[in-house]
Amino acid sequence: MGSYDEADSGNIVVINDYEDSQPATPPMEQPKVVGAAAAQAPIISSYNDKIRPLLDVIDRLRLLMVMKEGIQLPTIVVVGDQSSGKSSVLESLAGVNLPRSQGICTRVPLIIRLQNHASPRPELYLEYNGKMVPVEEPQIATAINNATDEVAGPGKSISNIPLTLVVRKDGVPDLTMVDLPGITRVPVHGQLDNIYEQIRDIIMQYITPKESIILNVLSATVDFSTCESIRMSQQVDKNGERTLAVITKVDRGPKGLVDKVTADDVNIGLGYVCVRNRIGDESYEEARKEEARLFETNAHLSCIDKSIVGVHVLAQKLVQIQSKAIAKCLPEIVKNISAKLDANVSELEKMPKALTSIADATQAMMRIIQAAKESLKKLLWRGEFDEYPEDNTKHGTARFVEMLNRFSDELHNCEESNLSKDFLTEEIKVLEDVKGIELPNFLPFERISYLHIKFTEKYWDYVDDVVMSVLTRHSKMYHHLKVAAKGAAHNLVQKLREQSINWKLTGYTCNPDYMMEWNKLINQKDHFINQISGTNMRPLPCSVNLQGFGEIQVEHLRQHSNVSILQQAFDLKMRMVAYWKIFKELMGPEGHGIEKMLVESPAVVAKREKLKNSIKVLKESKDSVAKIMDRIVLYDAYLV
């Protein structure tokens, strides 16, 4: 058993093109062999202390799903045509029973984390759907099948949601690999017609990143150039620089195998390893012995270079490839995590703050209304278009002039326009004087004396469009506010439109509710003033009952000898109270209306949540990586 002799000597010698072409691994980084494990474990290999923490960090980042954040990790991805023997290879490496079959077997990506572990009792876990389920070794195949059913549904359908199998066992190589569903062209009963496309998409997603190492599992019984998995890996790794081929079932197709692997017709840059997996109920020890015997005695197989045969060689090669890939990628990973974290933090900062109180909500609403008002003033009055430099349709003052010019031309062409040479001069002047949006009973629209219906319609349609689009822009984060504000603004524009059309010169006081409330309050003024300063009344009362206020203490007011000041103050107070009442009705009891209006749109909430989540993952990733930064620098230095 040449292979075991090598292991027992304590040195792993891996000779192939890849190793020759790669920078030499420093002597201290050579994987050591755990001699004591030789008798018990299927694979005799261990990781140097210096590499293991790096792999642990990569595994931690994988668990944090940092890949979802666009950070690629060095990953050994196992691909192969259906039943090529992928699971059997992994089983040989891990020394545990994985589901094996002749039909489709692997239906979800299975991340296998092998960790060499000193304790004689193996520890196995399955991690999926946020669960971590301990598993006993004999039940592992059943547990994987059950978990697959839970993730992908029972039957033969496949899914992209991965399962993770952690195997902590004495003597296993420290490796993390992903087993993917086998490529099948013909859907079997119970599979969707697009099963090939589904599997292809999953495989491409895993093998496309340049950080992935492709472990292409090929059966010795087939012509490699016809393998679908070769076609796929060549699409993303044309020269095979990151592809290693494992030839399985050598016992079934030994003839001509040596020529196939020597000719390398399919461009496998990292080389070939030929293996014979466990068959039927064999134990791992029996399988390894049988493999060694086969490569020693079989006429066709014995001439294959010993440096490319056997599961143990495969394990050692993978360990070295993996450690080099990790050391090469880690500095870039660290950089990418920091860059992505910074970008997400600044994007989150740019987002409106989540509103947690009525005060916040009120403030936010005022800010939005103020901003919308300012935008409208710029567009419709001041002629400043910096917020919409490209969109001429919003350039209100310019469009008004156009409208007026057109209208003027039309009028000149109609008989009516000749009735008076000053016709409409007054109206045009008034329009130019209109000063934006102000408090309801100070609007200057009573000065508008005449506007033609057609022109008025066009004018208000235009104003309505601009107001709607400005409000939409400013309130887009808050769906309810957007709807409410647009509704209110639209109604206001409608009212103004009607008033313009009806030529009303009634003195626009805008809000009838406000006026009703104000009248009710102001009608009490004479009575109130009389109660304070009435000359005929003795003794003067200490308090006065006011509708809407109740009993009011008034003695302190008597120090003001100027009745006119009192009247103005009363007037002012009533105005404010009337406004406040209308405002409160709009906003609902205790301001909850504002809160409701400022409920953010689900898309904004989702975006903020996503960013927060990303930041959390990236921060944790950064922390994990920070702990091993010194090792990265050290290891990196060896590789230069």
Ligand SMILES: Nc1nc2c(ncn2[C@@H]2O[C@H](COP(=O)(O)OP(=O)(O)OP(=O)(O)O)[C@@H](O)[C@H]2O)c(=O)[nH]1
């Ligand atoms: N004789 C022999 N049979 C093997 C060898 N490797 C795998 N097999 C058998 O080939 C069949 C398929 O093996 P799997 O490991 O399930 O293949 P797979 O590629 O994982 O299958 P899917 O994931 O379903 O595509 C099983 O019956 C294995 O026992 C080998 O080296 N020699």
